[in-house]
Amino acid sequence: xxxxxxxxxxxxxxxxxxxxxxxxxxxxxxxxxxxxxxxxxxxxxxxxxxxxxxxxxxxxxxxxxxxxxxxxxxxxxxxxxxxxxxxxxxxxxxxxxxxxxxxxxxxxxxxxxxxxxxxxxxxxxxxxxxxxxxxxxxxxxxxxxxxxxxxxxxxxxxxxxxxxxxxxxxxxxxxxxxxxxxxxxxxxxxxxxxxxxxxxxxxxxxxxxxxxxxxxxxxxxxxxxxxxxxxxxxxxxxxxxxxxxxxxxxxxxxxxxxxxxxxxxxxxxxxxxxxxxxxxxxxxxxxxxxxxx
Amino acid sequence: xxxxxxxxxxxxxxxxxxxxxxxxxxxxxxxxxxxxxxxxxxxxxxxxxxxxxxxxxxxxxxxxxxxxxxxxxxxxxxxxxxxxxxxxxxxxxxxxxxxxxxxxxxxxxxxxxxxxxxxxxxxxxxxxxxxxxxxxxxxxxxxxxxxxxxxxxxxxxxxxxxxxxxxxxxxxxxxxxxxxxxxxxxxxxxxxxxxxxxxxxxxxxxxxxxxxxxxxxxxxxxxxxxxxxxxxxxxxxxxxxxxxxxxxxxxxxxxxxxxxxxxxxxxxxxxxxxxxxxxxxxxxxxxxxxxxxxxxxxxxxxxxxxxxxx
Numbered sequence: 001x002x003x004x005x006x007x008x009x010x011x012x013x014x015x016x017x018x019x020x021x022x023x024x025x026x027x028x029x030x031x032x033x034x035x036x037x038x039x040x041x042x043x044x045x046x047x048x049x050x051x052x053x054x055x056x057x058x059x060x061x062x063x064x065x066x067x068x069x070x071x072x073x074x075x076x077x078x079x080x081x082x083x084x085x086x087x088x089x090x091x092x093x094x095x096x097x098x099x100x101x102x103x104x105x106x107x108x109x110x111x112x113x114x115x116x117x118x119x120x121x122x123x124x125x126x127x128x129x130x131x132x133x134x135x136x137x138x139x140x141x142x143x144x145x146x147x148x149x150x151x152x153x154x155x156x157x158x159x160x161x162x163x164x165x166x167x168x169x170x171x172x173x174x175x176x177x178x179x180x181x182x183x184x185x186x187x188x189x190x191x192x193x194x195x196x197x198x199x200x201x202x203x204x205x206x207x208x209x210x211x212x213x214x215x216x217x218x219x220x221x222x223x224x225x226x227x228x229x230x231x232x233x234x235x236x237x238x239x240x241x242x243x244x245x246x247x248x249x250x251x252x253x254x255x256x257x258x259x260x261x262x263x264x265x266x267x268x269x270x271x272x273x274x275x276x277x278x279x280x281x282x283x284x285x286x287x288x289x290x291x292x293x
Numbered sequence: 294x295x296x297x298x299x300x301x302x303x304x305x306x307x308x309x310x311x312x313x314x315x316x317x318x319x320x321x322x323x324x325x326x327x328x329x330x331x332x333x334x335x336x337x338x339x340x341x342x343x344x345x346x347x348x349x350x351x352x353x354x355x356x357x358x359x360x361x362x363x364x365x366x367x368x369x370x371x372x373x374x375x376x377x378x379x380x381x382x383x384x385x386x387x388x389x390x391x392x393x394x395x396x397x398x399x400x401x402x403x404x405x406x407x408x409x410x411x412x413x414x415x416x417x418x419x420x421x422x423x424x425x426x427x428x429x430x431x432x433x434x435x436x437x438x439x440x441x442x443x444x445x446x447x448x449x450x451x452x453x454x455x456x457x458x459x460x461x462x463x464x465x466x467x468x469x470x471x472x473x474x475x476x477x478x479x480x481x482x483x484x485x486x487x488x489x490x491x492x493x494x495x496x497x498x499x500x501x502x503x504x505x506x507x508x509x510x511x512x513x514x515x516x517x518x519x520x521x522x523x524x525x526x527x528x529x530x531x532x533x534x535x536x537x538x539x540x541x542x543x544x545x546x547x548x549x550x551x552x553x554x555x556x557x558x559x560x561x562x563x564x565x566x567x568x569x570x571x572x573x574x575x576x577x578x579x580x581x582x583x584x585x586x587x588x589x590x591x592x593x594x595x596x597x598x599x600x601x602x603x
Contacts, residue, residue, distance in 0.1 A: 026409075027409065027410070030406045030409050030410060031410060033406065034403075034406060034407065034410065034417050037403070037421070038416075038417055038420040038421065040477070041420050041421055041423055041424060041477075041481065042420050042423065043445075044432075044435045044436070044439060044445075045423060045427065045435070047435070047438075047445070048431075048435050064445060064448065106330045106331050106334070107331065109327040109328070109330070109331070110327065110328050110330075110331035110332070112327065113323075113324040113325075113327040113328045114328075117321050117323075117324035118317075118321065119317065119318070119321035119324040119325065120314055120317050120318055120321070122324075125328070125332065128335075128340075129331070129332075129335055132335055132339040132340075135339060135343065136534060136537070136538055136582070136583055136586055137538060138537075138538045138558075138559050138562060138579050138582055138583070139343060139346055139579050139580065139582075139583045140338065140339065140342045140343065140346065141562075141566075141579070142346060142349075142562070142566050142572055142575055142576050142579060143341075143342035143343065143345040143346040143349070143576070144338055144342050145566075145567075146345065146349070146572060147337060147338070147341065147342060147345065149356070162334075163334075163338045165330075165334055166330070166331045166334040166335055168335065168339075171331060196323040196327075197323070197327075200327075221426060224428065225428040225429060225430075227428075227429065227430055227541050227544075228540055228541065228544075228563075231544075232563075232567055242428075243428050243429075243430045246428075246430050246431065246434065247430055247544075247545055249434070250434065250437070250545060255437070255438075257438060260434055260438075261435075264431040264434055264435065267428055267430075267431055268427050268428065268431050271426050271427065271428065272423075272426070272427070274426075275422070275426045279419065282422075282426075283418070283422075283485055286482070286485050286486060286489075287485060287486065287488070287489030287492075
């Protein structure tokens with residue numbers, strides 16, 4: 001009894017005190033902290049953008065101003081011509097689009113088979129595919145290079161893209177999605193005389209669009225940002241993608257910063273645009289799976 | 294008509310009685326055709342690759358000569374005595390031990406804080422995510438500039454009355470500089486994983502805690518944290534595996550210098566394989582790294598699983 005009387009008097013007091021503190025003090029503190037952190041995240045890229053428009057003298061006199069005094073596009077012109085970024089951009093676009101198309105096609109075909117056909121050996125094969133997710137890239141790096149070398153693919157277009165044509169993760173993601181699509185739709189298509197490929201192409205692919213977009217975005221980001229593989233497999237700088245191309249700016253003794261920032265902005269632009277367009281499927285995809293790139 | 298559809302519908306085999314293997318293969322052969330590109334590529338670039346890697350790690354294997362003798366465990370024993378390899382492992386373990394807890398805790402902290410605010414949550418999430426989507430090479434280039442002796446980082450330190458070091462050119466600070474940049478760049482990504490974990494916690498738990506008069510701190514320790522365990526396992530394990538293979542930042546920012554203070558295992562593997570073309574030796578080092586990654590992942594999983602309280 002005594003406790004029952006004591007408790008209700010004590011809890012509301014503590015509770016209201018907390019809630020006042022919570023609403024005003026704590027929330028303000030949280031906002032301030034988040035804003036400070038957000039500024040730290042965004043400012044390096046703001047400086048990159050601002051400095052990419054500065055002339056050399058403007059950069060040296062005032063490298064940390066966000067709004068350039070005099071705007072120049074010379075940095076971009078030089079990055080594209082002397083820094084050969086236009087060439088690297090073309091290469092990167094070619095590699096990325098090829099890998100994107102190949103991955104969407106090859107992964108979805110495999111995922112469809114795994115999800116819908118009860119063929120002998122299916123579960124074993126699926127496990128064998130999933131098991132490769134556990135392999136650290138550092139172990140397969142050297143043998144992949146040697147295999148590419150043996151196939152005569154080093155320093156070629158195919159050498160850059162071929163090892164990225166399939167991803168166990170992509171197969172897994174699409175298979176999960178296919179499993180949730182009701183079978184009745186395919187049955188109807190089959191009765192109408194649609195074959196195996198026709199059902200996949202006309203019924204499953206359109207239905208799997210959300211998963212295909214998620215996989216496509218990740219594949220694009222992964223290939224565009226890919227660095228170590230093209231660095232290793234290519235020896236001819238004419239074939240470099242943007243990531244390896246921009247690393248060449250580092251090789252000079254004195255770094256020409258305004259040009260580096262212009263080149264960096266050019267390289268970042270496609271992924272930033274993609275991020276703005278597909279933010280929800282990126283965040284959704286990560287929450288779903290925790291996949292990076 | 295009815296029989297015909299039944300015959301070509303592979304899914305219906307589930308309900309059918311087991312038939313001969315040959316019959317089932319005959320009826321499901323398109324699946325093998327559809328799978329073949331994926332299976333062939335995965336076989337070559339994963340299974341043949343690891344087998345090949347293991348094979349050459351027992352050989353003296355370079356690209357220059359055709360003489361590739363079997364050397365047994367010599368590559369492995371040599372690696373144990375190699376000073377550069379030792380430095381690489383020392384730095385890599387330091388790096389992992391520093392950044393994995395730091396990123397896990399900071400991103401958990403950010404997710405819990407971000408979950409408190411209603412207005413502007415999406416904006417914070419977007420901004421914190423920028424370093425993840427920007428190519429690592431670009432971020433590393435920007436940070437080379439920020440770490441200059443009179444760069445942004447030291448200007449900031451000067452404002453609070455501290456004199457910053459020459460970050461990337463001082464052997465005492467170069468690895469720390471790379472660690473700080475990596476932590477800064479990774480927290481937004483892992484924050485999203487924790488936010489997804491938080492969203493899965495049923496709201497009724499919090500309501501029940503509120504009714505019982507639990508303090509916010511209590512709620513955090515006894516509801517939020519235990520129920521985020523799966524997210525935590527995922528974050529720590531994947532982060533550890535990725536951190537052990539750190540390469541891009543180091544390659545761009547310091548190339549392992551100054552005085553090998555930022556040599557990591559992956560840098561050493563790269564140097565031996567692609568500067569000296571000692572593929573067998575480099576493969577042996579990469580298998581040692583694999584062993585360590587495997588050991589740590591197993592250890593972490595065991596630790597998390599044995600602490601099953603909820």
